[in-house]
Amino acid sequence: MPTDFTPIAALVGGALIGLAAAVMLVLNGRITGISGIIGGLLERDDRAWRGMFVIGMLLGGVALQALVPATIPGAATDSLPLLAVAGLLVGFGTRMGGGCTSGHGVCGISRLSTRSIVATGTFMVTAMVTVGLARHVLGGLS
Amino acid sequence: MNPSTRSLLVALGCGLLFAVGLGVAGMTNPHKVLNFLDVFGDWDPSLALVMLAAILVYAPAYQLSKRRAAPKLGARFHWPTSKDVDSKLIAGAVMFGVGWGLAGYCPGPAVVAATVGSGPVLVFAAAMVAGMFVHRQIGRGRGRGRDGQASSGS
Numbered sequence: 001m002p003t004d005f006t007p008i009a010a011l012v013g014g015a016l017i018g019l020a021a022a023v024m025l026v027l028n029g030r031i032t033g034i035s036g037i038i039g040g041l042l043e044r045d046d047r048a049w050r051g052m053f054v055i056g057m058l059l060g061g062v063a064l065q066a067l068v069p070a071t072i073p074g075a076a077t078d079s080l081p082l083l084a085v086a087g088l089l090v091g092f093g094t095r096m097g098g099g100c101t102s103g104h105g106v107c108g109i110s111r112l113s114t115r116s117i118v119a120t121g122t123f124m125v126t127a128m129v130t131v132g133l134a135r136h137v138l139g140g141l142s
Numbered sequence: 143m144n145p146s147t148r149s150l151l152v153a154l155g156c157g158l159l160f161a162v163g164l165g166v167a168g169m170t171n172p173h174k175v176l177n178f179l180d181v182f183g184d185w186d187p188s189l190a191l192v193m194l195a196a197i198l199v200y201a202p203a204y205q206l207s208k209r210r211a212a213p214k215l216g217a218r219f220h221w222p223t224s225k226d227v228d229s230k231l232i233a234g235a236v237m238f239g240v241g242w243g244l245a246g247y248c249p250g251p252a253v254v255a256a257t258v259g260s261g262p263v264l265v266f267a268a269a270m271v272a273g274m275f276v277h278r279q280i281g282r283g284r285g286r287g288r289d290g291q292a293s294s295g296s
Contacts, residue, residue, distance in 0.1 A: 010168060016159055020160035022202075060165070064162065080261070087270040089238065090237075090252070091271060101248040114227060120235075131182075
Protein backbone atom coordinates (compact mmCIF):
# COMPACT_ATOMS: atom_id res chain seq x y z
CA MET A 1 0.00 0.00 0.00
CA PRO A 2 1.66 3.30 -1.06
CA THR A 3 1.95 6.06 1.55
CA ASP A 4 2.59 9.77 1.06
CA PHE A 5 5.74 11.58 2.17
CA THR A 6 4.61 13.46 5.31
CA PRO A 7 7.58 15.60 6.39
CA ILE A 8 5.74 17.89 8.84
CA ALA A 9 4.01 15.07 10.72
CA ALA A 10 7.29 13.14 10.75
CA LEU A 11 9.21 16.08 12.23
CA VAL A 12 6.52 16.91 14.81
CA GLY A 13 6.09 13.26 15.83
CA GLY A 14 9.84 12.76 16.01
CA ALA A 15 10.21 15.88 18.16
CA LEU A 16 7.55 14.54 20.58
CA ILE A 17 9.37 11.19 20.78
CA GLY A 18 12.64 13.02 21.46
CA LEU A 19 10.96 15.26 24.04
CA ALA A 20 9.49 12.29 25.94
CA ALA A 21 12.91 10.59 26.00
CA ALA A 22 14.62 13.87 26.99
CA VAL A 23 12.29 14.42 29.95
CA MET A 24 12.87 10.82 31.09
CA LEU A 25 16.61 11.53 31.08
CA VAL A 26 16.68 15.01 32.65
CA LEU A 27 14.11 14.31 35.37
CA ASN A 28 14.39 10.56 35.99
CA GLY A 29 17.90 9.77 34.73
CA ARG A 30 16.61 6.93 32.56
CA ILE A 31 17.30 5.90 28.98
CA THR A 32 14.07 5.48 27.01
CA GLY A 33 14.60 2.20 25.18
CA ILE A 34 11.29 0.40 24.72
CA SER A 35 12.79 -3.09 24.36
CA GLY A 36 14.78 -2.46 27.54
CA ILE A 37 11.69 -1.21 29.36
CA ILE A 38 9.60 -4.26 28.42
CA GLY A 39 12.55 -6.60 28.93
CA GLY A 40 13.18 -5.06 32.35
CA LEU A 41 9.58 -5.78 33.32
CA LEU A 42 10.14 -9.44 32.42
CA GLU A 43 13.37 -9.46 34.45
CA ARG A 44 11.41 -8.06 37.44
CA ASP A 45 13.96 -5.25 37.57
CA ASP A 46 12.83 -1.70 38.51
CA ARG A 47 9.29 -2.57 37.56
CA ALA A 48 7.52 0.50 38.98
CA TRP A 49 8.71 3.16 36.52
CA ARG A 50 8.83 0.72 33.63
CA GLY A 51 5.26 -0.36 34.34
CA MET A 52 4.11 3.26 34.53
CA PHE A 53 5.81 4.07 31.23
CA VAL A 54 4.12 1.12 29.49
CA ILE A 55 0.73 2.06 30.98
CA GLY A 56 1.31 5.58 29.63
CA MET A 57 2.05 4.13 26.19
CA LEU A 58 -1.15 2.08 26.27
CA LEU A 59 -3.15 5.17 27.31
CA GLY A 60 -1.50 6.99 24.40
CA GLY A 61 -2.61 4.20 22.07
CA VAL A 62 -6.18 4.47 23.34
CA ALA A 63 -6.09 8.27 22.90
CA LEU A 64 -4.76 7.95 19.34
CA GLN A 65 -7.52 5.52 18.45
CA ALA A 66 -10.18 7.82 19.87
CA LEU A 67 -8.85 11.02 18.27
CA VAL A 68 -6.98 9.98 15.10
CA PRO A 69 -7.77 6.31 14.41
CA ALA A 70 -6.05 6.44 10.99
CA THR A 71 -2.68 6.53 12.80
CA ILE A 72 -3.12 2.89 13.94
CA PRO A 73 -4.46 0.98 10.93
CA GLY A 74 -3.50 -2.50 12.19
CA ALA A 75 -1.04 -5.00 10.77
CA ALA A 76 0.27 -4.86 7.19
CA THR A 77 -0.26 -8.58 6.68
CA ASP A 78 -2.92 -11.08 7.75
CA SER A 79 -0.44 -13.95 7.89
CA LEU A 80 -0.35 -14.96 11.55
CA PRO A 81 2.68 -17.29 11.14
CA LEU A 82 4.64 -14.44 9.50
CA LEU A 83 3.67 -12.04 12.31
CA ALA A 84 4.59 -14.63 14.95
CA VAL A 85 8.04 -15.23 13.43
CA ALA A 86 8.60 -11.49 13.02
CA GLY A 87 7.55 -10.82 16.62
CA LEU A 88 9.86 -13.52 18.00
CA LEU A 89 12.79 -12.09 16.00
CA VAL A 90 12.07 -8.52 17.14
CA GLY A 91 11.72 -9.57 20.79
CA PHE A 92 14.73 -11.88 20.94
CA GLY A 93 16.90 -9.72 18.66
CA THR A 94 16.35 -6.44 20.49
CA ARG A 95 17.23 -8.04 23.83
CA MET A 96 20.30 -9.79 22.42
CA GLY A 97 21.42 -6.60 20.65
CA GLY A 98 20.75 -4.47 23.72
CA GLY A 99 18.26 -2.10 22.17
CA CYS A 100 15.90 -1.10 19.39
CA THR A 101 14.92 1.97 17.37
CA SER A 102 14.45 4.09 20.50
CA GLY A 103 17.31 2.98 22.75
CA HIS A 104 19.98 2.62 20.04
CA GLY A 105 18.41 4.69 17.24
CA VAL A 106 17.48 7.82 19.19
CA CYS A 107 19.14 7.82 22.63
CA GLY A 108 22.33 5.97 21.65
CA ILE A 109 23.02 7.88 18.43
CA SER A 110 22.44 11.16 20.31
CA ARG A 111 25.20 10.09 22.72
CA LEU A 112 27.39 9.15 19.70
CA SER A 113 27.68 5.64 21.18
CA THR A 114 29.68 3.41 18.81
CA ARG A 115 27.58 0.39 19.83
CA SER A 116 24.35 2.20 19.01
CA ILE A 117 25.60 3.57 15.69
CA VAL A 118 26.74 0.07 14.63
CA ALA A 119 23.50 -1.55 15.87
CA THR A 120 21.27 1.03 14.17
CA GLY A 121 23.16 0.76 10.87
CA THR A 122 22.92 -3.04 11.09
CA PHE A 123 19.20 -3.29 11.80
CA MET A 124 18.34 -0.56 9.27
CA VAL A 125 20.27 -2.24 6.45
CA THR A 126 19.01 -5.69 7.43
CA ALA A 127 15.40 -4.45 7.50
CA MET A 128 15.83 -2.75 4.09
CA VAL A 129 17.28 -5.94 2.59
CA THR A 130 14.45 -7.96 4.15
CA VAL A 131 11.77 -5.70 2.65
CA GLY A 132 13.60 -5.68 -0.69
CA LEU A 133 13.71 -9.48 -0.77
CA ALA A 134 10.14 -9.89 0.49
CA ARG A 135 8.63 -7.42 -1.97
CA HIS A 136 10.80 -7.54 -5.05
CA VAL A 137 12.44 -10.98 -5.12
CA LEU A 138 10.06 -13.36 -3.36
CA GLY A 139 7.05 -11.09 -4.00
CA GLY A 140 3.70 -10.94 -2.32
CA LEU A 141 4.85 -10.37 1.25
CA SER A 142 3.37 -7.26 2.88
CA MET B 143 4.49 14.59 46.79
CA ASN B 144 7.86 12.88 47.21
CA PRO B 145 10.37 12.66 44.35
CA SER B 146 9.84 8.95 43.75
CA THR B 147 6.08 9.40 43.30
CA ARG B 148 6.75 12.35 41.01
CA SER B 149 9.21 10.31 38.95
CA LEU B 150 6.55 7.62 38.46
CA LEU B 151 4.06 10.23 37.22
CA VAL B 152 6.77 11.57 34.90
CA ALA B 153 7.22 8.03 33.51
CA LEU B 154 3.46 7.72 32.97
CA GLY B 155 3.27 11.07 31.18
CA CYS B 156 6.36 10.39 29.09
CA GLY B 157 4.97 7.00 28.03
CA LEU B 158 1.81 8.73 26.87
CA LEU B 159 3.75 11.48 25.05
CA PHE B 160 6.06 8.92 23.47
CA ALA B 161 3.08 6.94 22.14
CA VAL B 162 1.38 10.05 20.75
CA GLY B 163 4.69 10.98 19.09
CA LEU B 164 4.89 7.55 17.47
CA GLY B 165 1.33 7.92 16.20
CA VAL B 166 1.81 11.45 14.83
CA ALA B 167 5.11 10.41 13.24
CA GLY B 168 3.53 7.48 11.38
CA MET B 169 5.52 4.79 13.20
CA THR B 170 2.34 2.98 14.29
CA ASN B 171 1.38 2.54 10.63
CA PRO B 172 3.35 -0.52 9.44
CA HIS B 173 2.63 0.35 5.79
CA LYS B 174 4.51 3.59 6.29
CA VAL B 175 7.38 1.85 8.07
CA LEU B 176 7.68 -0.81 5.35
CA ASN B 177 7.58 1.87 2.63
CA PHE B 178 10.41 3.68 4.42
CA LEU B 179 12.40 0.46 4.46
CA ASP B 180 11.53 -0.21 0.79
CA VAL B 181 14.39 1.80 -0.71
CA PHE B 182 14.26 -0.36 -3.85
CA GLY B 183 10.55 0.39 -4.40
CA ASP B 184 8.05 3.18 -3.72
CA TRP B 185 10.22 4.82 -1.05
CA ASP B 186 8.58 6.99 1.64
CA PRO B 187 11.46 8.82 3.39
CA SER B 188 9.25 10.24 6.21
CA LEU B 189 10.69 8.08 8.98
CA ALA B 190 14.22 9.37 8.41
CA LEU B 191 12.87 12.76 9.50
CA VAL B 192 11.29 11.18 12.59
CA MET B 193 14.67 9.94 13.76
CA LEU B 194 16.36 13.22 12.83
CA ALA B 195 13.86 15.33 14.80
CA ALA B 196 14.00 13.00 17.81
CA ILE B 197 17.80 13.17 17.88
CA LEU B 198 17.80 16.97 17.47
CA VAL B 199 15.58 17.28 20.56
CA TYR B 200 17.29 14.56 22.61
CA ALA B 201 20.94 15.41 21.95
CA PRO B 202 20.85 18.78 23.84
CA ALA B 203 19.15 17.04 26.78
CA TYR B 204 22.01 14.54 26.80
CA GLN B 205 24.64 17.28 26.65
CA LEU B 206 22.93 19.00 29.59
CA SER B 207 22.57 15.79 31.61
CA LYS B 208 26.11 14.49 31.20
CA ARG B 209 27.41 17.60 32.98
CA ARG B 210 25.12 17.02 35.95
CA ALA B 211 25.74 14.73 38.90
CA ALA B 212 22.14 13.56 39.22
CA PRO B 213 18.74 13.94 37.51
CA LYS B 214 16.11 16.18 39.12
CA LEU B 215 14.06 13.31 40.59
CA GLY B 216 16.58 10.52 40.96
CA ALA B 217 19.81 9.60 42.76
CA ARG B 218 21.86 9.06 39.60
CA PHE B 219 21.82 8.78 35.82
CA HIS B 220 21.45 5.19 34.63
CA TRP B 221 23.86 5.40 31.67
CA PRO B 222 24.34 2.28 29.54
CA THR B 223 27.44 0.41 30.69
CA SER B 224 28.15 -1.84 27.68
CA LYS B 225 30.86 -0.49 25.39
CA ASP B 226 31.82 -3.47 23.23
CA VAL B 227 30.79 -3.94 19.64
CA ASP B 228 30.53 -7.73 19.80
CA SER B 229 28.87 -10.58 17.94
CA LYS B 230 25.81 -10.45 20.22
CA LEU B 231 25.21 -6.81 19.27
CA ILE B 232 25.46 -7.59 15.55
CA ALA B 233 23.49 -10.86 15.64
CA GLY B 234 20.75 -9.27 17.74
CA ALA B 235 20.52 -6.27 15.42
CA VAL B 236 20.33 -8.56 12.37
CA MET B 237 17.49 -10.59 13.94
CA PHE B 238 15.65 -7.41 14.89
CA GLY B 239 16.12 -6.03 11.37
CA VAL B 240 14.65 -9.14 9.74
CA GLY B 241 11.64 -9.10 12.06
CA TRP B 242 11.12 -5.35 11.59
CA GLY B 243 11.31 -5.76 7.82
CA LEU B 244 8.80 -8.62 7.83
CA ALA B 245 6.09 -6.93 9.90
CA GLY B 246 6.87 -3.20 10.05
CA TYR B 247 6.66 -3.04 13.86
CA CYS B 248 9.50 -2.23 16.22
CA PRO B 249 8.85 -2.62 19.99
CA GLY B 250 7.33 0.82 20.79
CA PRO B 251 4.80 0.90 17.96
CA ALA B 252 3.92 -2.76 18.66
CA VAL B 253 2.89 -1.85 22.22
CA VAL B 254 0.87 1.17 21.05
CA ALA B 255 -0.75 -0.72 18.15
CA ALA B 256 -1.69 -3.61 20.45
CA THR B 257 -4.36 -1.35 21.97
CA VAL B 258 -6.32 -1.79 18.71
CA GLY B 259 -6.91 -5.33 19.93
CA SER B 260 -7.05 -6.93 16.47
CA GLY B 261 -5.78 -10.51 16.17
CA PRO B 262 -2.77 -9.94 13.88
CA VAL B 263 -1.28 -7.09 15.97
CA LEU B 264 -1.81 -9.04 19.19
CA VAL B 265 -0.07 -12.07 17.66
CA PHE B 266 2.94 -9.91 16.82
CA ALA B 267 3.02 -8.25 20.25
CA ALA B 268 2.62 -11.56 22.11
CA ALA B 269 5.35 -13.18 20.00
CA MET B 270 7.65 -10.20 20.67
CA VAL B 271 7.21 -10.53 24.43
CA ALA B 272 7.70 -14.30 24.08
CA GLY B 273 10.97 -13.68 22.20
CA MET B 274 12.17 -11.43 25.01
CA PHE B 275 11.16 -14.07 27.54
CA VAL B 276 13.09 -16.78 25.66
CA HIS B 277 16.16 -14.54 25.68
CA ARG B 278 15.80 -14.06 29.43
CA GLN B 279 15.46 -17.81 30.05
CA ILE B 280 18.55 -18.61 27.96
CA GLY B 281 20.52 -15.96 29.87
CA ARG B 282 19.40 -17.44 33.19
CA GLY B 283 20.38 -20.93 32.09
CA ARG B 284 23.87 -19.69 31.17
CA GLY B 285 24.14 -17.87 34.49
CA ARG B 286 23.33 -21.07 36.37
CA GLY B 287 25.85 -22.98 34.23
CA ARG B 288 28.61 -20.55 35.14
CA ASP B 289 27.71 -20.69 38.83
CA GLY B 290 27.73 -24.47 38.66
CA GLN B 291 31.20 -24.53 37.08
CA ALA B 292 32.54 -22.10 39.66
CA SER B 293 31.25 -24.14 42.59
CA SER B 294 32.44 -27.46 41.14
CA GLY B 295 35.90 -25.99 40.55
CA SER B 296 36.32 -24.74 44.11
